[in-house]
Amino acid sequence: MIDRYSTPELRALWSEASKYRAWLKVELSAMDAQATLGEVPREAHTELVAASERDPLDEAFAARVAEIEAVTRHDIVAFTTALSERYGDAARFIHHGLTSTDVVDTAQNLLLDESLALVTEDVRALREVCRTQAATYKHTPTVGRTHGIHAEPMTFGLKFLNWMSTLDRDLERLHAARERIRVVMLSGSVGTYAHVSPQVEEMVAAAWGWRVALVTNQTLARDRHAEVLSALAIFGTTLEKIAVEIRHLQRSEVREAMEPFGAGQKGSSSMPHKKNPILTENVTGLTRLLRGYLVTGLENVPLWHERDISHSSAERVILPDAVQAASYAARRLTGVLKNLVVFPERMLKNLNDLGGLVFSQRVLHLLIDDRGMAREAAYAIVQRNALQSWETGEGLRDLLKRDPENPLTDDDLDRAFDLQWYLREVDHTFRRFGL
Structure with missing residues (x-):
């Protein structure tokens, strides 16, 4: 790297x-x-x-x-x-009595073990920032988006909580991959122990607190390394998921959150006004490398007979690069989230920009539950007015109020367009995480 x-x-x-x-x-x-x-x-x-x-x-x-x-x-x-x-x-x-790969593979496992310990520390640090920010913005309203389109109200803290939960799974995968690689192979040429006693391998493993590879040929099976690279690549997708969200939120049309912009920092050589999401774009690029390393790691698994060295040249690049890219990207993203600039007022403005369209499902349910309408008939009323709101920019509530086929009263509409009703169970989700 x-x-x-x-x-x-x-x-x-x-x-x-x-x-x-x-x-x-x-x-x-x-x-x-x-x-x-x-x-x-x-x-x-x-x-x-x-x-x-x-x-x-x-x-x-x-x-x-x-x-x-x-x-x-x-x-x-x-x-x-x-x-x-x-x-x-x-x-x-x-x-x-040893063969070269006994030493190279077992020593490489030592390096991977230490590397994964360091990466795990970085993941925990990122998780802690997500936990802190989740608590900070637990009740900050924002609009949830599906397909990039406004869906329904949620809170900004839920985004961080979701990321934290994903990182918990990343930690589990990294722990499992680390355990898989903590094995000693000292079995000699083609794995027969002809020139080195099996007791040597067992004694070394016991001294290190590791396990022996139960059976080998002249190399340690590369599915173990593929599992390490898989855990790192999946962690990379978590990093990218977070990074892409920050990049979207920083878009000028959205501007709900943005990366920190340091004193003296320049966003463009030609446009002095620019503030670009370069940190999260950098993270996105590095995660592409992690997925590429995994592809190579998978191709390293099938070797000729008891061994060849087609994996060796690739591993000299992908193993150190993968752990370093994961560690660097994790630290970079931790800094971004820790110092994230958040605009709650803009979030609320964006939530209200579509004139109440995000409350359409609540209207639908009140028509069905409180007025006893068939779902199809209720849906037709809400959609007709919602589409008109899209086309004219007039508020959905005003359109519904004038619709002669809508039986809901002003009090009903007050309930339907109540933001806090949508957020009433947020605390329940947070309690699952002790927050």
């Missing part, structure tokens, strides 16, 4: 040096188990642990691995060679 759309924590986590530290953690954990089983000298493991703490793998080590790999054309061979150079003779017991 380019620096512009990455977060500092994840940029550091997915650096080359960090990757090699994860590889070393796998190697040392396996070596620890093998030493316990008497398969390698305990002294060698102790020496390597002390050396790695005294002289941790850094960017200089990563550069040396790159130099060696330019000759070997094999990253693990380059890695183990560089380890021997750095830490001496004890490193010859590294990678004993």
Whole structure:
């Protein structure tokens, strides 16, 4: 991911040096188990642990691995060679009985686990902002829209509450995906444990509080990674859903809410009056990447026989990019919602702009329930007057009052056009969330 759309924590986590530290953690954990089983000298493991703490793998080590790999054309061979150079003779017991993918896949799981923990923190922060804003605007009337057209009254707080509820499901999916990826694979070439005892894998998993992959070939099954990317992509759709709503509400014709506009900010190089929703447009674009990464992740699942490496090159891009895009977009949207500029008066004006058309269903029900009219006849009265209101701009109530076929009294119409009647159950929905 380019620096512009990455977060500092994840940029550091997915650096080359960090990757090699994860590889070393796998190697040392396996070596620890093998030493316990008497398969390698305990002294060698102790020496390597002390050396790695005294002289941790850094960017200089990563550069040396790159130099060696330019000759070997094999990253693990380059890695183990560089380890021997750095830490001496004890490193010859590294990678004993393992195959490259044992280390690469298990270490990648370590990075994904840490990444998903960070993304989860970002989702929780976004959820908390939605919760705060839901409470703030719990009773702020606005017009609900379906198909982009005015439908019926609701409150602005309900939008935030709906987003918060969606984010709760995103958190559940991210937790499940994180659990799916927290597995250790140390089964050797083609997964037969011919050169490494199954106990090594089990001991490493127990030490980490993880599980073992119950059966593997020479690679960890990629449906696990697809599940991670799926959770991130679905989270992306939540981000986009929120972002698109803010973009619509900021339109000049609507102007019910808008992104914060900082002092000194410029909206256009040519039109000084412009205030554009650039932050939420940016979020929308990043979520498209998340869906694209998922497509590639799904295509990585079917590999040839016990393994090929057609997935490898793609994963070097999509896995770090996906978690970074999700984290960056979440933080950006959190800032937007936290500092959202809201115009309640404009919301009320827009709600009333169509002359009471949004109250048509209440009129329909009063004709049916209180006056005993057949639904078809009642609907015909309301629709006839509503369409005339659309065409002439005259208020629906005034038209109904003059309609000789309308039996509703002034008191009935007062009830029909009562805004608060539409909002009377809002508290009930909020109580479901403890608000």
